Amino acid sequence: MSTINEKLLKPYDAKATENRIYKLWEESEFFNPDVCIEKGVTKADAESFSIVLPPPNVTGNLHTGHALMLVIQDIMIRYARMQGKKTLWVPGTDHAAIATQSKVEKLLEKEGIRKNDIGREEFLKRVEKFAQDSHDTIVNQAKKMGASLDWSREAFTLDEKRNLAVRTAFTQMYKDELIYRGNRMVNWDPKGQTVISDDEIIYEERKGKFYTFKYGPFEIGTARPETKFGDKYVVMHPDDKRYASWKHGDKIKLEWINGPIEATIIKDPMIDMGFGTGVMTITPWHSHEDFALAEKYKLDKEQIIDKFGKLLPIAAEFVGMKITDAREKIVEKLKEKELLVSVDENYVNRIATAERSGGIIEPQIMLQWFIDVNKKIPTRENKSLKDLMLEPVRDEKIKIIPNHFEKVYFNWIENLHDWCISRQIWYGHRIPVWYKDKEIYSGIEAPKGAGWTQDEDTLDTWFSSGLWTFSTLGWPEKTKDLETYHPTSVLETGHDILFFWIARMILMSQYLIGEIPFKNVYLHGMVRTADGKKMSKSLGDKAIDPLDIIAKYGNDALRMAMVVGNTPGNDLKLNENDIRGYGKFTNKVWNASRFVLEQTKDLDIKNLPKLDEEDALSERELVDLLKEVSKEMEEFRFSLVAEKLYHYFWHTFADVIIERSKKKIIESELQNGNADSAKALIYTQLTTLLRALHPFIPFVTEEIWSMMPDTNNLLMVEKWPS
RNA sequence: GCGCGGUUAGCUCAGUUGGUAGAGCAACCCGUUUACACCGGGAAGGUCGUAGGUUCGAGUCCUACACCGCGCACCA
Numbered sequence: 165m166s167t168i169n170e171k172l173l174k175p176y177d178a179k180a181t182e183n184r185i186y187k188l189w190e191e192s193e194f195f196n197p198d199v200c201i202e203k204g205v206t207k208a209d210a211e212s213f214s215i216v217l218p219p220p221n222v223t224g225n226l227h228t229g230h231a232l233m234l235v236i237q238d239i240m241i242r243y244a245r246m247q248g249k250k251t252l253w254v255p256g257t258d259h260a261a262i263a264t265q266s267k268v269e270k271l272l273e274k275e276g277i278r279k280n281d282i283g284r285e286e287f288l289k290r291v292e293k294f295a296q297d298s299h300d301t302i303v304n305q306a307k308k309m310g311a312s313l314d315w316s317r318e319a320f321t322l323d324e325k326r327n328l329a330v331r332t333a334f335t336q337m338y339k340d341e342l343i344y345r346g347n348r349m350v351n352w353d354p355k356g357q358t359v360i361s362d363d364e365i366i367y368e369e370r371k372g373k374f375y376t377f378k379y380g381p382f383e384i385g386t387a388r389p390e391t392k393f394g395d396k397y398v399v400m401h402p403d404d405k406r407y408a409s410w411k412h413g414d415k416i417k418l419e420w421i422n423g424p425i426e427a428t429i430i431k432d433p434m435i436d437m438g439f440g441t442g443v444m445t446i447t448p449w450h451s452h453e454d455f456a457l458a459e460k461y462k463l464d465k466e467q468i469i470d471k472f473g474k475l476l477p478i479a480a481e482f483v484g485m486k487i488t489d490a491r492e493k494i495v496e497k498l499k500e501k502e503l504l505v506s507v508d509e510n511y512v513n514r515i516a517t518a519e520r521s522g523g524i525i526e527p528q529i530m531l532q533w534f535i536d537v538n539k540k541i542p543t544r545e546n547k548s549l550k551d552l553m554l555e556p557v558r559d560e561k562i563k564i565i566p567n568h569f570e571k572v573y574f575n576w577i578e579n580l581h582d583w584c585i586s587r588q589i590w591y592g593h594r595i596p597v598w599y600k601d602k603e604i605y606s607g608i609e610a611p612k613g614a615g616w617t618q619d620e621d622t623l624d625t626w627f628s629s630g631l632w633t634f635s636t637l638g639w640p641e642k643t644k645d646l647e648t649y650h651p652t653s654v655l656e657t658g659h660d661i662l663f664f665w666i667a668r669m670i671l672m673s674q675y676l677i678g679e680i681p682f683k684n685v686y687l688h689g690m691v692r693t694a695d696g697k698k699m700s701k702s703l704g705d706k707a708i709d710p711l712d713i714i715a716k717y718g719n720d721a722l723r724m725a726m727v728v729g730n731t732p733g734n735d736l737k738l739n740e741n742d743i744r745g746y747g748k749f750t751n752k753v754w755n756a757s758r759f760v761l762e763q764t765k766d767l768d769i770k771n772l773p774k775l776d777e778e779d780a781l782s783e784r785e786l787v788d789l790l791k792e793v794s795k796e797m798e799e800f801r802f803s804l805v806a807e808k809l810y811h812y813f814w815h816t817f818a819d820v821i822i823e824r825s826k827k828k829i830i831e832s833e834l835q836n837g838n839a840d841s842a843k844a845l846i847y848t849q850l851t852t853l854l855r856a857l858h859p860f861i862p863f864v865t866e867e868i869w870s871m872m873p874d875t876n877n878l879l880m881v882e883k884w885p886s
Numbered sequence: 887g888c889g890c891g892g893u894u895a896g897c898u899c900a901g902u903u904g905g906u907a908g909a910g911c912a913a914c915c916c917g918u919u920u921a922c923a924c925c926g927g928g929a930a931g932g933u934c935g936u937a938g939g940u941u942c943g944a945g946u947c948c949u950a951c952a953c954c955g956c957g958c959a960c961c962a
């Protein structure tokens with residue numbers, strides 16, 4: 165005969181319980197599927213279920229967005245583990261090249277240190293120290309959030325093993341001529357002093373001036389007079405009647421910024437006849453579209469602006485000036501020369517800025533490394549990387565939830581250009597290419613012999629992230645993990661990195677190992693504050709810290725608030741009131757359990773009494789609910805499941821079944837009868853509900869489970885009651 | 887300009903193949919009934935953005951429009 169645990173006599177204390185429970189889980193080592201098999205809680209031949217954690221950047225703390233992803237993934241993982249699957253959730257962190265480097269640069273600036281003063285080696289030491297500290301914070305926070313990650317398999321995108329994976333991947337792509345080095349138009353960030361990819365650009369609308377100048381017999385418009393020095397091609401539409409007297413290739417002489425020049429007429433249908441005067445001049449070195457036109461007609465390309473955003477000698481008297489300073493002066497000069505026609509002060513321009521540094525992008529032609537996304541690959545049935553990215557989603561081998569993001573994905577692939585992968589920053593994977601005179605060598609290891617120097621550049625951080633699903637499992641080695649857990653079951657992440665990351669993972673996995681990286685993609689929305697603001701870094705101290713919330717209301721409460729009412733793809737407004745409400749729910753579970761445990765002390769649980777008609781009906785209702793809810797779990801409808809279980813526990817189990825049992829128990833005492841059926845029902849329903857609720861509120865359910873008579877194992881490895 | 891999503895009770899949001907609308911919170915009334923006042927009982931609250939259409943029947947399917955949010959492209 166057991167006695168009631170004293171802890172149950174007080175309200176549930178999440179704070180005092182949660183750390184202790186997490187330690188219990190960690191010490192059990194059940195987060196590691198190998199241990200689960202060893203200890204007999206998982207069958208060796210069980211189906212496997214795996215998720216790789218989207219590695220948080222080592223740039224600081226975990227925020228509510230991370231909390232959300234940890235909660236959703238932990239629910240999936242705990243559910244799978246309780247289903248008896250071989251369940252693996254791989255943790256890791258991301259070196260996040262540019263993001264981390266610029267963060268450390270800013271910190272050093274505060275101390276008055278510039279990275280060039282201390283040199284590459286010393287700077288990298290500082291970055292690594294910072295990254296290590298961030299890593300430790302992140303791991304600690306993830307544990308506080310209850311994440312059942314297998315820490316024995318932790319990975320870092322820039323550790324030795326992942327570096328080998330990167331070198332291997334690069335070398336193979338180089339051999340297949342998918343990686344090439346070339347002079348092409350790239351997005352140069354003068355502030356960050358590096359190239360960035362199309363996806364790292366943020367467009368901002370800014371009000372600026374739009375100038376119209378006389379250009380020989382024409383009038384041309386521009387928002388950027390400082391790029392116009394080298395303009396010696398004037399372009400118009402072949403069907404434009406206003407300019408019918410000029411023919412393609414005609415030369416005209418005219419007076420321009422620094423004196424008389426000769427310009428060539430180009431007729432091309434890319435011109436919008438309705439915009440401005442229907443005539444423009446081009447600057448092939450500093451504009452994507454102009455570059456394309458110059459390539460088409462084999463026109464000269466001249467660099468006007470250097471990589472620091474200053475004018476080159478072609479600008480004559482303006483040489484060395486910053487473009488922003490030069491602009492007004494150039495306009496002034498043109499005005500004096502009576503070439504200025506008009507200025508529109510209300511012109512709204514879309515400015516390309518670098519996501520990390522905030523610098524204004526200056527398109528430049530530069531020698532960089534690229535991945536060719538259109539080249540047909542003989543070893544992959546002559547498909548291109550684009551095809552390899554497109555096909556598995558189109559053929560539904562990869563399912564995206566919610567599925568309307570598939571259209572967004574296809575649209576992105578259709579517009580995809582070659583991916584620029586070299587970066588002029590220090591922190592990251594060094595490009596595995598060596599030069600010696602005119603020789604170029606790419607390999608996993610440095611070439612033998614003297615005189616070789618390695619490329620100074622590092623790789624785009626998404627290159628290593630793209631390998632994540634299999635580099636974490638041991639690739640390029642043929643490991644057992646790789647065989648067992650790849651393709652992974654689900655990739656769960658925010659929809660904002662669909663292109664950055666998901667597309668790149670599909671590309672890398674399809675090309676390098678010939679299989680999809682994951683079967684399902686579950687995209688969650690952004691976490692917002694109660695008044696709908698983005699819970700981003702810009703909010704600073706006003707953003708909710710998930711750890712504060714946990715300290716106040718408990719992890720289980722936060723988890724429920726993040727799941728109920730949150731459907732894939734939609735933003736979540738995190739409201740403290742809701743969290744408080746779910747805190748009450750954990751207490752409700754706690755108190756109901758107390759009642760059940762008190763009333764069933766003398767129940768023979770190994771030989772439960774038969775249920776009467778009424779109670780049997782209730783039991784069938786729960787069985788039906790679980791059937792329904794299990795199906796919804798398979799469909800990733802966690803919000804519905806959490807809500808239904810919540811509702812059943814509170815308003816059927818507690819309000820109806822327990823209340824009914826009280827009457828029966830009192831009656832039986834008065835009439836000297838028995839309430840065996842009622843007691844059996846509340847006992848079995850409680851054990852069932854604790855199991856079903858565990859993936860959602862793991863802490864309080866595990867704590868109660870430990871007080872149940874006749875429970876040997878942790879609840880986390882018990883069976884889900886389907 | 888092209889595309890995607892949203893518009894449902896005061897607020898936040900569910901609503902699976904079309905079958906006369908749901909939850910949580912808030913507000914209202916009643917109740918200190920021995921698991922829990924971090925509680926229980928009760929009542930109230932919506933012509934599901936607008937206008938058409940398909941259907942025996944539409945929040946759900948189709949068309950158009952409006953407003954909000956987002957993505958992509960162009961902007962000489």
